[in-house]
Amino acid sequence: MASRKEIEQIYDVFSKLLRLSLGEHFDFTCAFYNGDYSKTLEQAQKDKHEYILENIKFRKGMRVLDIGSGWGPMLKVIGEKGGKAVGITLSSDQVEVCKRHGLEAYLKDWKEMKAGEFGKFDGIISVGAFEHFSSPKEYLEGRQDDVYKQFFKLCHDTLPQGGRLYLQTSVWGENAPRYEDVSLKAPKNSNEYLLALLEKFFPGSYPPFGEKQVLENAIGFKTISVNTSTLDYIHTIKEWRKYGRKINFAKIVAVVKLLPHYITDKNFRYQIECFGRNVFTTMYKREVMHLTRIVFEKV
Numbered sequence: 001m002a003s004r005k006e007i008e009q010i011y012d013v014f015s016k017l018l019r020l021s022l023g024e025h026f027d028f029t030c031a032f033y034n035g036d037y038s039k040t041l042e043q044a045q046k047d048k049h050e051y052i053l054e055n056i057k058f059r060k061g062m063r064v065l066d067i068g069s070g071w072g073p074m075l076k077v078i079g080e081k082g083g084k085a086v087g088i089t090l091s092s093d094q095v096e097v098c099k100r101h102g103l104e105a106y107l108k109d110w111k112e113m114k115a116g117e118f119g120k121f122d123g124i125i126s127v128g129a130f131e132h133f134s135s136p137k138e139y140l141e142g143r144q145d146d147v148y149k150q151f152f153k154l155c156h157d158t159l160p161q162g163g164r165l166y167l168q169t170s171v172w173g174e175n176a177p178r179y180e181d182v183s184l185k186a187p188k189n190s191n192e193y194l195l196a197l198l199e200k201f202f203p204g205s206y207p208p209f210g211e212k213q214v215l216e217n218a219i220g221f222k223t224i225s226v227n228t229s230t231l232d233y234i235h236t237i238k239e240w241r242k243y244g245r246k247i248n249f250a251k252i253v254a255v256v257k258l259l260p261h262y263i264t265d266k267n268f269r270y271q272i273e274c275f276g277r278n279v280f281t282t283m284y285k286r287e288v289m290h291l292t293r294i295v296f297e298k299v
Contacts, residue, residue: 029128068129
């Protein structure tokens with residue numbers, strides 16, 4: 001799994017700039033267009049929230065655990081709808097932002113969490129975090145399935161009978177190259193090179209091999225639905241980039257504060273190259289990666 005240091009390298013460094021572009025509690029995860037790309041980004045994110053709540057059978061008074069809660073978009077929505085949400089994340093910046101706005105979030109690794117540690121929950125959600133749960137090292141050592149089994153065991157032990165888990169994650173697609181071939185020495189426009197850049201952007205993270213690997217490790221759960229929405233992610237990234245290009249004084253100041261990172265940190269320069277090359281969109285368009293939404297129910 002990506003370590004706290006690696007997660008903070010991704011999210012904390014860019015936090016101020018991202019929040020100035022997309023809002024204090026922005027969703028840094030795929031929106032829900034469901035084929036209707038006339039929607040605004042804001043509406044598509046609201047529709048995602050509703051889709052998630054509908055699929056965990058949310059009701060007023062329900063307690064929901066958000067594993068990988070980010071800057072708190074789902075924590076905020078659940079609270080506004082009369083529920084009680086608790087989030088865990090490895091980003092200290094995300095915890096600080098959530099707490100500043102009265103949301104309950106903790107700096108916690110799910111692998112160190114015990115069932116019942118934060119009380120009883122009626123539902124669990126994990127949106128855009130699952131792809132960070134296994135590291136390349138764990139994959140190469142043949143431990144990736146064990147990591148996922150541990151995650152599902154935690155969820156199973158935490159949920160009541162019939163409780164639901166909503167999982168949204170990126171997975172490897174049919175055109176993903178072998179990990180052993182991923183290299184910054186590969187041709188610049190090759191999948192192997194672009195994935196090497198992506199590994200610099202998301203250090204310590206290695207997604208599962210399609211929905212199949214996720215489903216095979218979901219012991220103690222039945223699958224309610226699987227929704228593959230790669231086009232939704234391509235369009236979400238397109239909309240994010242529009243917001244990112246809007247300039248104001250606060251964003252200029254935030255960019256200037258990042259300059260020391262650019263000068264002193266080679267990995268940061270790779271991360272900027274990743275943005276500049278729009279690697280995320282390319283990987284989805286080339287079917288190197290897919291976006292999937294899966295709903296489970298405890299049996």
